[in-house]
Amino acid sequence: MKFGIIIFPGTWSDRDCFYALNDILKQKTNYIWHKETDLSQYDCVILPGGFSYGDYLRPGAIARFSPVMTSLEQFTSRGKLVIGICNGFQILCESGLLPGALLPNDHLEYRCQWTHLKAENTSAVFTSQCQKGQVLKIPISHYEGRYYADDATLAELEAERRIIFRYATSAGQITESANPNGSLHNIAGIINKKGNVLGMMPHPERACEPLLGSIDGNLIWESIIAGI
Amino acid sequence: MPVSKETLDEIALSQKEYQLIVERLGREPTEVELGLFGALWSEHCGYKHSKALLKQFPSSSKRVLVKPGEENAGVVDIGDGLVVVMKIESHNHPSAIEPYQGAATGVGGIVRDIFTMGARPIALMNSLRFGPLTDLHNRYLFGGVVGGIAGYGNCLGIPDIGGEVFFAECYSSNPLVNALCLGIAEAKHLVKAKASGEGNLLMLVGADTGRDGLHGASGLASRTFEEERELRSTVQVGNPFLEKLLIEACLELAETDWIAGMQDLGAAGLTSSAVESAARGGGGIEIDVLKVPRREKGMTAYEVMLSESQERMLVVAKKGYEGKVKALFDRWDLRSDIIGRVTGDGLTRIREGKKVVAEAPVNLLISPPAYLRQVKKPEWLNKLQAFDITSIPDVSQRKANSALLRLLASPNIASKLCVYRQYDHQVGNNTVVLPGSDAAVLRIKGTKRAISLTTDGNARYCYVNPYLGGVIAVAEAARNLACSGAQPLAITDCLNFGNPEKDDVYYQLKECTSGMARACRELKIPVISGNVSLYNETKGEAVYPTPVVGMVGLIQDVAKHCTFGFKNEGDLVFLLGDSQIVDSSIGGSEYLEVIHGIIKGNPYIDLGMEKRLQRCCLEAIKRGLINSAHDCSEGGLGVALAESCLPNELGFVSHDWNIKGRLDAALFGEAQSRIVISVAPKAAWKLERLAARHQISTTRLGKVGGKRLTLKGCIDLSLKQVGEAWRGGLEKLL
Numbered sequence: 019m020k021f022g023i024i025i026f027p028g029t030w031s032d033r034d035c036f037y038a039l040n041d042i043l044k045q046k047t048n049y050i051w052h053k054e055t056d057l058s059q060y061d062c063v064i065l066p067g068g069f070s071y072g073d074y075l076r077p078g079a080i081a082r083f084s085p086v087m088t089s090l091e092q093f094t095s096r097g098k099l100v101i102g103i104c105n106g107f108q109i110l111c112e113s114g115l116l117p118g119a120l121l122p123n124d125h126l127e128y129r130c131q132w133t134h135l136k137a138e139n140t141s142a143v144f145t146s147q148c149q150k151g152q153v154l155k156i157p158i159s160h161y162e163g164r165y166y167a168d169d170a171t172l173a174e175l176e177a178e179r180r181i182i183f184r185y186a187t188s189a190g191q192i193t194e195s196a197n198p199n200g201s202l203h204n205i206a207g208i209i210n211k212k213g214n215v216l217g218m219m220p221h222p223e224r225a226c227e228p229l230l231g232s233i234d235g236n237l238i239w240e241s242i243i244a245g246i
Numbered sequence: 247m248p249v250s251k252e253t254l255d256e257i258a259l260s261q262k263e264y265q266l267i268v269e270r271l272g273r274e275p276t277e278v279e280l281g282l283f284g285a286l287w288s289e290h291c292g293y294k295h296s297k298a299l300l301k302q303f304p305s306s307s308k309r310v311l312v313k314p315g316e317e318n319a320g321v322v323d324i325g326d327g328l329v330v331v332m333k334i335e336s337h338n339h340p341s342a343i344e345p346y347q348g349a350a351t352g353v354g355g356i357v358r359d360i361f362t363m364g365a366r367p368i369a370l371m372n373s374l375r376f377g378p379l380t381d382l383h384n385r386y387l388f389g390g391v392v393g394g395i396a397g398y399g400n401c402l403g404i405p406d407i408g409g410e411v412f413f414a415e416c417y418s419s420n421p422l423v424n425a426l427c428l429g430i431a432e433a434k435h436l437v438k439a440k441a442s443g444e445g446n447l448l449m450l451v452g453a454d455t456g457r458d459g460l461h462g463a464s465g466l467a468s469r470t471f472e473e474e475r476e477l478r479s480t481v482q483v484g485n486p487f488l489e490k491l492l493i494e495a496c497l498e499l500a501e502t503d504w505i506a507g508m509q510d511l512g513a514a515g516l517t518s519s520a521v522e523s524a525a526r527g528g529g530g531i532e533i534d535v536l537k538v539p540r541r542e543k544g545m546t547a548y549e550v551m552l553s554e555s556q557e558r559m560l561v562v563a564k565k566g567y568e569g570k571v572k573a574l575f576d577r578w579d580l581r582s583d584i585i586g587r588v589t590g591d592g593l594t595r596i597r598e599g600k601k602v603v604a605e606a607p608v609n610l611l612i613s614p615p616a617y618l619r620q621v622k623k624p625e626w627l628n629k630l631q632a633f634d635i636t637s638i639p640d641v642s643q644r645k646a647n648s649a650l651l652r653l654l655a656s657p658n659i660a661s662k663l664c665v666y667r668q669y670d671h672q673v674g675n676n677t678v679v680l681p682g683s684d685a686a687v688l689r690i691k692g693t694k695r696a697i698s699l700t701t702d703g704n705a706r707y708c709y710v711n712p713y714l715g716g717v718i719a720v721a722e723a724a725r726n727l728a729c730s731g732a733q734p735l736a737i738t739d740c741l742n743f744g745n746p747e748k749d750d751v752y753y754q755l756k757e758c759t760s761g762m763a764r765a766c767r768e769l770k771i772p773v774i775s776g777n778v779s780l781y782n783e784t785k786g787e788a789v790y791p792t793p794v795v796g797m798v799g800l801i802q803d804v805a806k807h808c809t810f811g812f813k814n815e816g817d818l819v820f821l822l823g824d825s826q827i828v829d830s831s832i833g834g835s836e837y838l839e840v841i842h843g844i845i846k847g848n849p850y851i852d853l854g855m856e857k858r859l860q861r862c863c864l865e866a867i868k869r870g871l872i873n874s875a876h877d878c879s880e881g882g883l884g885v886a887l888a889e890s891c892l893p894n895e896l897g898f899v900s901h902d903w904n905i906k907g908r909l910d911a912a913l914f915g916e917a918q919s920r921i922v923i924s925v926a927p928k929a930a931w932k933l934e935r936l937a938a939r940h941q942i943s944t945t946r947l948g949k950v951g952g953k954r955l956t957l958k959g960c961i962d963l964s965l966k967q968v969g970e971a972w973r974g975g976l977e978k979l980l
Contacts (some may be wrong), residue, residue: 240429
């Protein structure tokens with residue numbers, strides 16, 4: 019099992035992801051510079067959070083043209099696992115590997131806070147270690163995290179149970195007040211049709227140690243490790 | 247006399263200073279030379295009015311590796327070969343003119359000061375002061391400043407772990423925006439800001455140079471500015487993405503042996519960067535301004551040297567390694583150009599192609615006159631201090647509830663969540679105690695240790711008593727750290743005052759720094775870096791004397807850090823420290839201003855007791871005797887108890903209090919040297935014995951439990967009421 023973490027210019031969760039996987043979960047982990055194209059040695063590739071290219075045009079809009087993204091498409095078509103976190107989710111949507119878009123938060127403010135996520139589909143490879151309906155405490159940190167898709171896409175996501183995480187209360191209720199950014203259907207994370215690409219706005223790499231307030235992020239990492 | 251008064255005014259030099267330059271240079275300076283002197287002899291770079299006063303601060307301890315002024319930031323050893331690099335800096339004037347970009351570039355500047363030394367920035371803090379938010383313009387400034395800090399800092403991936411926000415009328419139109427950055431490095435990779443080694447090459451890296459920020463150091467930061475709107479174009483615009491690339495590239499470079507030094511371009515741009523590096527290197531420098539890449543056509547040598555375009559670094563590459571350095575920056579898509587070289591003649595020589603446009607000794611440029619004046623205590627200060635508490639009625643038992651709720655909702659006390667949730671405070675995976683506590687706590691990866699960080703400075707105290715206000719600023723910062731379980735290591739300070747050429751302001755500056763120095767000596771905490779921001783005036787009115795103390799402390803075992811919220815039903819609550827309720831402790835308090843509209847009185851502190859209290863608190867936390875600790879500060883005991891209830895929604899019921907003296911002083915007086923702690927019942931006797939050994943009195947206040955805050959006979963509120971007042975106080979004004 020080997021993880022690769024892509025670094026775009028402006029990425030900043032790379033080091034946090036590395037620490038979580040390498041130091042806490044003791045997994046073989048490498049950094050991948052965005053101009054590299056050989057992903058053959060990896061089982062799972064992470065697109066971490068940050069502000070790739072400053073998010074100046076639109077988050078992810080420039081990063082999707084990095085050389086590594088072409089390889090990533092082939093990587094996913096071979097069924098390998100990809101997880102995009104925060105800016106990584108935005109890049110996956112921009113590149114078309116996931117449907118929909120991440121719009122500015124409805125309150126038009128950057129928001130860094132703990133959120134609760136309800137694991138909606140625990141048969142996915144990314145959530146196999148979660149109990150059905152389990153509530154995960156994982157923080158967000160973004161300005162553009164409001165998930166949007168057209169009605170047909172949303173219906174498809176719902177029907178195919180591809181909405182993996184929804185913002186919820188600590189008791190697991192899906193309410194408007196538990197939604198920190200105005201995401202449609204309280205969506206915090208989705209998978210692709212094939213089920214091997216996950217995009218999520220919250221940062222599981224920040225929830226891996228009791229000292230920092232939560233270890234629920236490990237459920238996602240452990241699911242990935244178990245799934246390979 | 248070839249130079250006009252207007253020219254001198256523009257660069258903030260006096261006629262007398264100009265004569266001094268002519269005398270020492272042996273001739274009239276050229277236009278470019280005059281620009282160099284104006285910038286380097288400004289208060290911002292040259293500390294003309296403050297240097298003599300700053301010398302009072304103790305600056306060494308066995309952990310201090312770099313003292314103030316030696317480098318871009320101070321350095322302290324935290325063991326295991328690791329060091330902490332720290333500095334605070336103001337960006338008040340730019341923020342007053344263009345709040346978003348002013349605050350953003352303030353963050354950018356302080357971050358560069360840290361990574362230029364080879365340290366990875368791991369924490370930001372901000373100490374902010376605004377006029378009341380009831381005023382539309384102040385709301386605009388507040389929104390812009392917070393937005394700018396968030397916009398820039400979040401893009402860099404450095405956690406912003408809090409700080410302070412304080413409101414008072416004197417800051418209307420003259421907000422204070424102080425940014426602190428702390429970095430961590432392996433001692434062996436520290437880089438000096440030194441241009442040494444004759445023949446080594448000066449490389450300018452990062453952004454192109456434009457006309458933005460001309461006269462930032464001399465014009466904006468060293469004069470009062472009634473004509474502020476005209477200066478809008480002097481505020482720089484930040485590019486945090488470029489800064490992020492510079493951070494990563496420069497940290498990579500710091501681990502090589504290809505460079506002799508590195509220095510960022512901040513106030514006074516290339517001028518201060520190059521000349522100060524040359525001074526540290528002991529030699530000279532030569533720069534050809536034609537080699538400086540520009541973003542505008544037709545720029546003069548003068549403009550190139552004084553531009554404050556952001557996101558630029560000066561790298562001193564060892565001869566022969568310039569190609570490797572360039573290749574490293576190329577990989578990060580960063581432009582780098584050789585613009586000059588290190589010489590051995592002790593001169594700063596600026597060329598424009600073949601033509602020499604300035605040539606002056608490095609030592610002369612960095613040696614402005616230092617002023618020290620004797621001034622008397624202003625008469626109005628005596629009047630402020632002579633406040634008689636009997637002139638106001640005591641709070642009645644019936645009105646204590648509403649007084650407490652009003653205090654909790656006062657923007658100075660109320661929760662600052664609506665500010666800090668806009669900052670990423672968790673990136674880096676180190677933040678153990680989030681913003682909103684007495685001090686933030688960051689663990690140090692790979693060790694058991696943690697650092698604790700706080701900023702403090704009650705300017706209202708400094709206004710009514712500059713000396714004691716200075717003492718208290720240091721003491722309270724240290725107390726905040728003690729509440730988190732951290733032993734103070736070092737201070738970085740930012741002194742925000744009015745025009746020092748006025749006697750009253752100079753008196754405040756002198757007294758305040760004396761007070762700070764006294765507390766630093768008593769508590770044995772060295773000052774390792776800092777910044778001075780003078781001329782903070784609007785329409786001739788100075789801001790409160792506002793020293794901001796940034797303090798870092800060390801926690802040996804992160805598992806033993808402490809936070810302020812009550813933890814368990816049934817725990818006993820004690821007041822640790824000064825148990826004498828003195829009526830005069832209401833002087834200078836938040837209560838006096840909020841409830842009675844009076845800003846008068848005289849604070850008081852016993853530094854001996856303060857020292858014993860902090861030691862006692864630290865030992866109690868280390869021994870695991872206490873479950874929560876909260877400093878009693880603005881709003882006094884009533885507010886400290888209320889705040890302790892909120893994090894875990896645990897109430898408090900008092901014993902029967904036998905209050906002698908005034909109720910307002912007992913509930914809301916701000917006597918120093920007091921900490922509210924909670925203790926498991928079975929540990930209580932141990933705590934009392936420990937406190938006795940430190941000669942610190944303990945007062946049993948009551949017990950944790952229920953969902954109400956009850957102080958028998960005067961206060962009885964549900965936690966819902968308490969929480970709503972505290973949580974909504976600031977947010978509802980926005």
